[in-house]
Amino acid sequence: MAFSFEDRSFVVVTSGMTRISNQKFKKVFNQRPRMLPHDQVETMTGYRIGGVCPFALNDGVKVYLDYSLKKT
Template structure:
C-alpha cells in the first residue's frame, strides 16, 4: 500500500506519527478539508503530468487551477495530465492519495507559488484517507522539490 511507503519514507526523520489517517475519504480537496478541519485552499493537492515522456508532480493550493499558458511557458509543453493508471504505475500512488513523498527518484516535483501564502498546508500521504500538516519549509525539504513555479490561476486573493 502506498501509505505504508509514505510512512516508511517519513520514518527516516521520525515523522511517521504525524501522518493523519481518517475514517472518511480525503480524496478531493473538499473532502480533505472536511476531514482535516481547515479551509479547502490549505489542502496541498498534487497534480501529475507528462513532460518529455517523463512524469512530473506539481503541488498546488486547493483553490488553484492550472493556467495552460503559464504551464506551457514553464515547461514548453501543453499540460497533459496522467491517466489514473499512469499515475499508479509511474508515481506509485493512486489518484486521491497522490503526494510527493515515497515516489520514484526520477519523478520531478515542483511547488506552485499558490502555496507560499500559508504557514502550513496538508498534502495527502499516499492514500485517499490521509494527510500530513507541514510548514512550507518542511514541504520543501521532504518533497525533494526541483523548483518553485508559477503555473496556476484562480487563487489570488
Template sequence: MSIESVKAHFRQWNREQDVMEFDTSSATVDLAAETIGVIPARIAKTLSFRGEGEKALLIVAAGDAKIDNKKFRHCFGFKARMLTPEEVLEQTGHAIGGVCPFGLKNELDVYLDVSMKRFDTLFPACGSTNSAIELTNEEIYRYSYAKEWVDVCKGWEDSEQEKKVG
C-alpha cells in the same frame, strides 16, 4: 502499500510519526479539508502531468488553484496534459486520492506552485486516500526534493484581486 513508502521516506527526517491517518476519506481537496478541519486552499494537491519523454512531472499547488494552460506552456515549453489514473499509479506508486511528492516509485521532477506561499502550513496527502501531514512550504520543498517554485496556476488570486479592486 504506498503510505508505507511515504512513511519510509519521512523516516530519514524522523517525521514518519507525523503522518496522520483518518477513519474518513481525504481523497479529494474538499474531503481532506473537512476531515482535517481547514479551508480547502490549505490542502496541498499534487497534480501529475506528462513530461518530456516517458517521465512524468508533478506540480504541488494549493487546493483552490487550477492549472493555467498558458502559464504552464510558458514555464515548461509544452502543453499541460494530465496523466491517466493508471499512469499516475505507474509513475508515482500512489493511486489517485493519495498522490503526493513523497515516497515516489520513480524519480520524478517536482515543482511547487506559488499558490501555496500564502499559508504557513499546508496538508499534502501521504500516499493513501485517508492520510495527510502538516508541513511548512520549506518542508514541502525539502522533503519532495522540489526543483523550484513555479507560477503555473490560476483561480487562487481571485479573492485577493477583488479585495484590491473593491
C-alpha cells in the same frame, strides 16, 4: 497533480484553490499540460489516483511547488 511528457512524469503541488493555467504551464514547461492517464498514475508515481503526494515518489519523478503555496 501528476503530469507527463514523453516517458517522464512529474508532480505539481498547488494550493487547494489554485487552477492550472494552460498559458503559464506552457511558459514554464514549454508544452501544454497533460495529466497522467488514469491507468498510468500508480505505475509512474507509486501512488493510486486521489492519493498522489509529493513525498516518496518513484525514482525520477520531479516535484514542482507552485508559488500559490506562499499565500497566507
